[in-house]
Structures are given as structure tokens and as C-alpha cells.
Amino acid sequence: QLVESGGGLVQPGGSLKLSCAASGFTLAYYSIGWFRQAPGKEREGVSGIMYYQGTTNYADSVKGRFTISRDNAKNTMYLQMNNLKPEDTAVYYCAAEDGPLGGWDHWNEYDYWGQGAQVTVSS
Numbered sequence: 539q540l541v542e543s544g545g546g547l548v549q550p551g552g553s554l555k556l557s558c559a560a561s562g563f564t565l566a567y568y569s570i571g572w573f574r575q576a577p578g579k580e581r582e583g584v585s586g587i588m589y590y591q592g593t594t595n596y597a598d599s600v601k602g603r604f605t606i607s608r609d610n611a612k613n614t615m616y617l618q619m620n621n622l623k624p625e626d627t628a629v630y631y632c633a634a635e636d637g638p639l640g641g642w643d644h645w646n647e648y649d650y651w652g653q654g655a656q657v658t659v660s661s
Contacts, residue, residue, distance in 0.1 A: 540632050545655030548622055552659070556617040558632030558652050566610040569635045572617045573645050574628035574657075583643025584630070585617065595642045599625075622659045629654045 544556040556572070571586035585596045585606040596604060603622075608615040615632055633648035640647060 540634060540650050540652040542630070542632055542652035542655045545630065545657050547658045547660065549661050550623060550659055552622050553618070553620045554622065554657060555619070556630055556632070556655055556657075557614055558616070559612070559614045560634065560650075561613070563634075563636070563650075564610075565608060565613050565615060565634060567636060568650075569639055569642070569648075570606070570608060570615045571633045571635075571642055571645070571648060572604075572606060572615075573631045573633060573643075574626075575631070576628040579628075581631075581645050583645065586642030588639060588642050589636075590638055593642070597643070619657070622657075624659050626657060627659050628657060630657050631655075 539561045542558045569589040572584040575581040587594050603620050605618040631654050632652040634650040635648040
């Protein structure tokens with residue numbers, strides 16, 4: 539199970555940190571990802587860490603602004619979002635997968651999902 543927290547309303551240029559706590563499995567041995575879905579748009583990958591390849595990946599739209607991380611002691615993953623823009627407004631989902639992935643942003647290959655957290659960037 540993955541439980542998210544940390545969404546909310548923030549002004550453009552502001553910051554938010556999303557958390558996603560895992561229970562029932564050890565997150566350290568999983569590939570992890572953050573995805574988002576805006577109204578009327580398809581789900582898109584924001585960032586991911588692929589366990590087998592040891593790579594960290596970001597969508598071009600968030601590079602330099604967002605940082606993915608995990609705390610193995612707390613069995614929790616995070617997404618630090620800085621310099622937020624109105625176009626970042628979406629429901630954000632965390633995801634985890636213990637098998638190989640065809641790509642970090644292949645959302646349909648992840649087995650575990652958080653419940654979603656609304657992030658709204660508006661003045």
C-alpha cells in the first residue's frame with residue numbers, strides 16, 4: 539500500500555513536497571515513480587528511479603525544478619517541487635514496481651499506486 543500526503547494550493551514560484559509512505563513491502567528494492575494527470579489530459583511521467591538500472595529520470599518539463607528521493611529508513615519516497623508553474627497543476631500519483639520496467643514512465647507497468655494528491659498552482 540502507498541499513502542500520499544503533501545498536496546495543496548501554492549502560488550506560482552512556490553514549493554511543495556509530496557510524500558508517499560509504503561507499507562507491506564520494502565520500497566528500497568523497488569523502482570519508484572511519480573506521475574501526474576491534469577483534467578482532460580493523459581497521465582504523464584514526472585520522475586522515476588529505476589531500481590535495476592540505477593538511473594534517475596525526469597520529464598523535460600520538470601528538470602531542474604523537481605527532485606525525486608527516497609528514505610529507506612522511513613520506507614518513504616518524496617517529490618520536492620520548486621518554482622512551481624500553473625501548468626504543474628494536476629493530481630499527482632506515486633507508484634512502485636518490483637519487476638523490470640520497459641521505461642520509467644511506463645505507468646501501466648507499475649503495480650502499486652498511491653491514492654493521488656491534488657497540486658494546484660495559482661495566484
